[in-house]
Amino acid sequence: MSSPGAPLVQGTRLGDIARAAMPATSMLKLPGGTLFEMLAAAFLVFLVLIALFVDFIPGLVSPKFPYGDFSQMPDLTLNGLLGTDDIGRSILSRVLYGARASLTIVFVATCLSVSVGLLLGMLAGYYRGMLERMVDLYANTMSALPSVLVVLAFVTATGTSVGAIILILGILDIGTYARVAKAGVISQNNRDYVLAARAMGATDARILMKEILPNLIPALTAVMPTLMAGLIITEGSLSFLGYGIPAPAPSWGGMIASSTDLLSRFPVLIVGPTMAIVLTVYALNTVGDYLAHRLNSRERGN
Amino acid sequence: MTGLKPYAKAVSTRILAGIPVFLLVTFGATALSSLAPGSAAQLILGDNATAEQVAALNSAYGYDLPLWERYLKWLGNLLQGDLGQTLFSQQPVLDVVFDRAAVTFEIAFLAMALSLVGIPAAMYTASHPGGIADRFLRSLSSLLLAVPTFVIVVLLSYVFAIVLRWLPATGWANFTDDPIANLWYVALPVICLSLHQTAYLYRVARNEMITVLQEDFVQVARARGLSLSYIMLRHVLRPSMPQILTVMGLSLTYMLAGSFVVESYFAVPGIGWTVLTAVKSHDIPLVQAILSLTVVIFVIVFMLVDIGYAIIDPRVTVS
Amino acid sequence: MSEDLPILACRDMSCQISARPKALDVLQNIDFTVARHTALGIVGESGAGKSMLVKSIMGIAPASVRVNGQIMLDGQDLFAMKPRDRARFIGRKVGIVFQNPMTSLNPYVPVGRQIAEACRQHFDVPRDEARQRAIELLRTVGIADPEDCYDYYPHHFSGGMKQRIMIAASLICHPDLLIADEATTALDVTVQKEVLDLLQTIQEQRQMSMILVSHNLGVVAGRTDEILVLYGGHVVEYGPTSEVFRNPRHRYTEALLSAMPHMDQPTHTRLRTIAGQPPSLANKPAGCPFAPRCGAAEGPCHTTMPDMRTGTDSRHRFACHFPLEQTVGPAVVSGATDRGARAQ
Numbered sequence: 001m002s003s004p005g006a007p008l009v010q011g012t013r014l015g016d017i018a019r020a021a022m023p024a025t026s027m028l029k030l031p032g033g034t035l036f037e038m039l040a041a042a043f044l045v046f047l048v049l050i051a052l053f054v055d056f057i058p059g060l061v062s063p064k065f066p067y068g069d070f071s072q073m074p075d076l077t078l079n080g081l082l083g084t085d086d087i088g089r090s091i092l093s094r095v096l097y098g099a100r101a102s103l104t105i106v107f108v109a110t111c112l113s114v115s116v117g118l119l120l121g122m123l124a125g126y127y128r129g130m131l132e133r134m135v136d137l138y139a140n141t142m143s144a145l146p147s148v149l150v151v152l153a154f155v156t157a158t159g160t161s162v163g164a165i166i167l168i169l170g171i172l173d174i175g176t177y178a179r180v181a182k183a184g185v186i187s188q189n190n191r192d193y194v195l196a197a198r199a200m201g202a203t204d205a206r207i208l209m210k211e212i213l214p215n216l217i218p219a220l221t222a223v224m225p226t227l228m229a230g231l232i233i234t235e236g237s238l239s240f241l242g243y244g245i246p247a248p249a250p251s252w253g254g255m256i257a258s259s260t261d262l263l264s265r266f267p268v269l270i271v272g273p274t275m276a277i278v279l280t281v282y283a284l285n286t287v288g289d290y291l292a293h294r295l296n297s298r299e300r301g302n
Numbered sequence: 303m304t305g306l307k308p309y310a311k312a313v314s315t316r317i318l319a320g321i322p323v324f325l326l327v328t329f330g331a332t333a334l335s336s337l338a339p340g341s342a343a344q345l346i347l348g349d350n351a352t353a354e355q356v357a358a359l360n361s362a363y364g365y366d367l368p369l370w371e372r373y374l375k376w377l378g379n380l381l382q383g384d385l386g387q388t389l390f391s392q393q394p395v396l397d398v399v400f401d402r403a404a405v406t407f408e409i410a411f412l413a414m415a416l417s418l419v420g421i422p423a424a425m426y427t428a429s430h431p432g433g434i435a436d437r438f439l440r441s442l443s444s445l446l447l448a449v450p451t452f453v454i455v456v457l458l459s460y461v462f463a464i465v466l467r468w469l470p471a472t473g474w475a476n477f478t479d480d481p482i483a484n485l486w487y488v489a490l491p492v493i494c495l496s497l498h499q500t501a502y503l504y505r506v507a508r509n510e511m512i513t514v515l516q517e518d519f520v521q522v523a524r525a526r527g528l529s530l531s532y533i534m535l536r537h538v539l540r541p542s543m544p545q546i547l548t549v550m551g552l553s554l555t556y557m558l559a560g561s562f563v564v565e566s567y568f569a570v571p572g573i574g575w576t577v578l579t580a581v582k583s584h585d586i587p588l589v590q591a592i593l594s595l596t597v598v599i600f601v602i603v604f605m606l607v608d609i610g611y612a613i614i615d616p617r618v619t620v621s
Numbered sequence: 622m623s624e625d626l627p628i629l630a631c632r633d634m635s636c637q638i639s640a641r642p643k644a645l646d647v648l649q650n651i652d653f654t655v656a657r658h659t660a661l662g663i664v665g666e667s668g669a670g671k672s673m674l675v676k677s678i679m680g681i682a683p684a685s686v687r688v689n690g691q692i693m694l695d696g697q698d699l700f701a702m703k704p705r706d707r708a709r710f711i712g713r714k715v716g717i718v719f720q721n722p723m724t725s726l727n728p729y730v731p732v733g734r735q736i737a738e739a740c741r742q743h744f745d746v747p748r749d750e751a752r753q754r755a756i757e758l759l760r761t762v763g764i765a766d767p768e769d770c771y772d773y774y775p776h777h778f779s780g781g782m783k784q785r786i787m788i789a790a791s792l793i794c795h796p797d798l799l800i801a802d803e804a805t806t807a808l809d810v811t812v813q814k815e816v817l818d819l820l821q822t823i824q825e826q827r828q829m830s831m832i833l834v835s836h837n838l839g840v841v842a843g844r845t846d847e848i849l850v851l852y853g854g855h856v857v858e859y860g861p862t863s864e865v866f867r868n869p870r871h872r873y874t875e876a877l878l879s880a881m882p883h884m885d886q887p888t889h890t891r892l893r894t895i896a897g898q899p900p901s902l903a904n905k906p907a908g909c910p911f912a913p914r915c916g917a918a919e920g921p922c923h924t925t926m927p928d929m930r931t932g933t934d935s936r937h938r939f940a941c942h943f944p945l946e947q948t949v950g951p952a953v954v955s956g957a958t959d960r961g962a963r964a965q
Contacts, residue, residue, distance in 0.1 A: 149559055156581045237450060277453065278445075287445070
């Protein structure tokens with residue numbers, strides 16, 4: 001930690017998790033969180049359900065078309081619960097459809113970076129050498145650059161589209177996941193069960209898939225919520241700056257950006273999307289802290 | 303004691319580790335320009351340009367060369383201190399970047415200075431864990447960490463500029479022209495930028511200090527009847543500093559690289575604002591220069607962090 | 622303070638860890654005194670509550686631990702003081718040396734300052750004078766070139782040296798009582814003896830009292846006047862060292878003594894071990910804590926905690942329903958325990 005020869009980036013919470021030795025059993029034993037952590041998890045489940053089934057909510061109007069008067073104050077009807085925006089669209093509908101957009105983008109991007117990161121990290125940790133140095137270089141490079149800057153640089157070239165955004169967001173965290181996986185593999189590599197499998201003549205692929213991979217899952221799961229929260233913020237910032245999901249489609253960042261013009265007269269309009277993004281990030285952080293804490297205390301126990 | 307050696311080592315290690323990162327980023331930036339849908343020349347000249355005009359511009363900028371050749375050319379120019387011209391205003395990229403950087407640096411350093419209040423706060427709450435202040439600040443910091451900067455920006459400017467009318471929402475004056483007006487305009491951006499940093503720094507510092515407080519030497523100090531404030535200052539703060547410095551280094555890099563949301567919302571003419579305009583106009587030389595600058599900043603900041611480690615930790619000096 | 626007032630007296634002291642489902646008793650009914658200029662040995666296996674006892678006396682037990690009873694230090698009731706005053710008072714009166722010298726010194730602070738800081742704080746000693754005192758103490762504990770060493774950091778010193786520095790630090794306020802909590806356990810065997818001898822010399826020269834805490838009877842044997850045997854959070858035997866060594870009355874003490882190697886045994890004699898495990902905090906036996914491992918345990922041993930009894934020597938007390946007979950014959954351990962006799 002304190003020597004100048006240490007790796008280029010270090011000391012973040014993620015780094016600590018990555019450095020910690022992997023546990024011997026494969027799954028995190030979940031229960032035992034506080035009420036607060038349970039609520040956070042429940043909120044995330046609720047959010048996922050919304051994203052999946054928003055089309056089937058009876059009476060909910062389309063988020064893309066005007067439904068009432070401009071900038072209506074909230075009332076007690078379903079569509080007017082959070083008011084209407086500057087061109088009369090239901091804010092509740094936009095917030096809920098925005099949840100679908102945000103979650104989809106973040107989920108697909110995370111799948112992308114986890115799978116690529118896991119693959120690279122496992123190979124790098126197992127075979128070391130050049131590949132390991134490449135993975136380190138990539139992770140260092142990505143941590144040297146703020147994520148919004150990276151995305152903007154790509155957007156300069158590719159332009160904004162949902163596909164491009166997913167791809168770019170997916171690229172951001174590959175290095176972090178790879179580093180977590182790599183650290184896990186390295187700490188596992190000389191454990192007895194891996195040595196035993198090797199002594200019995202198991203192939204590298206078999207050892208990686210059957211012996212090592214299951215033990216990487218807890219550490220990866222523990223960093224995932226925090227990184228996803230980061231992606232939600234990055235995606236929101238992009239939409240806020242006007243480089244996110246293209247216009248008529250609802251996005252939380254975009255809604256906040258468009259409500260700023262009317263802020264002096266209709267400050268209520270910002271409440272819906274703000275609550276949505278803050279609660280989501282807060283819930284993800286809470287669950288992430290809980291998982292990281294459990295993982296750490298379990299390792300201390302071992 | 304070997305004098306300056308550990309510092310030299312810190313500097314050389316960082317530079318050596320920074321070179322491949324620099325090359326990767328700048329090469330990536332060059333490669334990006336070939337990803338662009340139309341050619342740069344077409345973007346500049348518009349749809350009505352003739353094929354000859356486009357070809358002339360392409361060769362002038364070197365866009366007709368293969369990727370690696372273009373990159374080597376860019377590197378060669380870099381060594382001569384020439385990063386090319388911005389695509390549209392046709393100013394030297396380097397001048398533009400340094401101009402903007404001064405603005406961003408001012409905001410970033412002020413925000414960093416402001417966020418340092420997190421350290422004494424952490425010292426107090428770490429030494430009174432579970433107290434009211436501890437619980438309050440822990441909730442507050444995790445809430446702040448969950449509020450994206452673009453929300454903070456909107457909320458604070460609503461409160462301070464629209465409701466209370468204490469501070470201006472947008473506008474800019476150069477420090478050299480009018481320092482008072484400059485501070486006036488800079489206040490809201492700095493506050494917005496520092497909230498996140500303060501919360502993060504506070505959290506890391508508190509957790510690190512709690513860890514140090516478990517150490518045997520703190521038990522010894524307590525058994526010797528030393529006062530809590532003395533123990534925190536003399537025995538806990540310094541061992542926590544390496545971790546705190548790392549976080550500060552990371553935050554500073556990110557803020558120096560451009561505070562996109564803050565600068566665009568408050569119309570502050572800094573790096574972040576420049577990147578946004580450059581992105582809008584597909585000004586790749588400018589984006590490329592800023593990416594390179596970011597890597598350089600990162601290397602320099604972490605060189606300083608390493609030197610900080612060497613100053614803080616007496617063990618580094620002899621090893 | 623009068624000379625015959627004991628420097629430390631614990632009266633009916635107990636420690637509880639507040640935990641769920643029920644609070645755990647770490648220490649119960651602890652009664653002992655340390656007279657001036659004498660040394661007390663506290664002996665017990667790990668988990669017997671030695672460290673908790675020391676921490677409770679020093680006022681640094683974890684926040685989850687409740688300490689009850691009365692602790693009188695130099696005639697003052699510690700629990701009647703405000704916490705801040707108590708900490709200062711203890712810091713002035715008691716010097717303490719902990720188990721692990723590697724972690725007891727702050728690696729980020731020069732050792733001289735760590736020695737001097739307590740007297741700077743407690744007595745407002747000027748900087749230069751504190752420095753002189755610290756250098757003098759470094760010399761006393763046998764550090765070469767103390768002037769230079771003042772500014773060195775802990776990583777410049779070996780484990781034994783660090784423990785000497787800790788001893789120097791514990792002496793800076795001229796304490797009346799020195800507590801060595803397993804002070805030599807973490808050291809090499811050869812260094813152990815040097816440090817123990819140093820502690821003993823300092824105690825005698827400076828006319829201090831001393832508490833020597835150890836899991837090793839051999840450590841306390843020749844260096845203490847009285848000995849207190851802890852088992853499962855209870856005092857099981859307490860008396861003059863020579864008397865306890867010669868005539869152990871509690872079966873645990875006896876077992877400990879016969880588990881100790883000594884010179885007059887033929888070589889390759891198997892040492893006796895004590896079968897079983899010490900009781901865990903969560904399920905302590907209802908009666909005597911040693912009953913599950915005791916060869917002589919009968920009905921009452923498992924149901925009621927024995928009271929403290931007094932032997933023929935009125936200072937020798939023990940808690941056993943069926944104590945060992947008083948032997949008058951040869952000492953269990955010869956020679957090594959004579960300090961008690963010498964001091965009187």
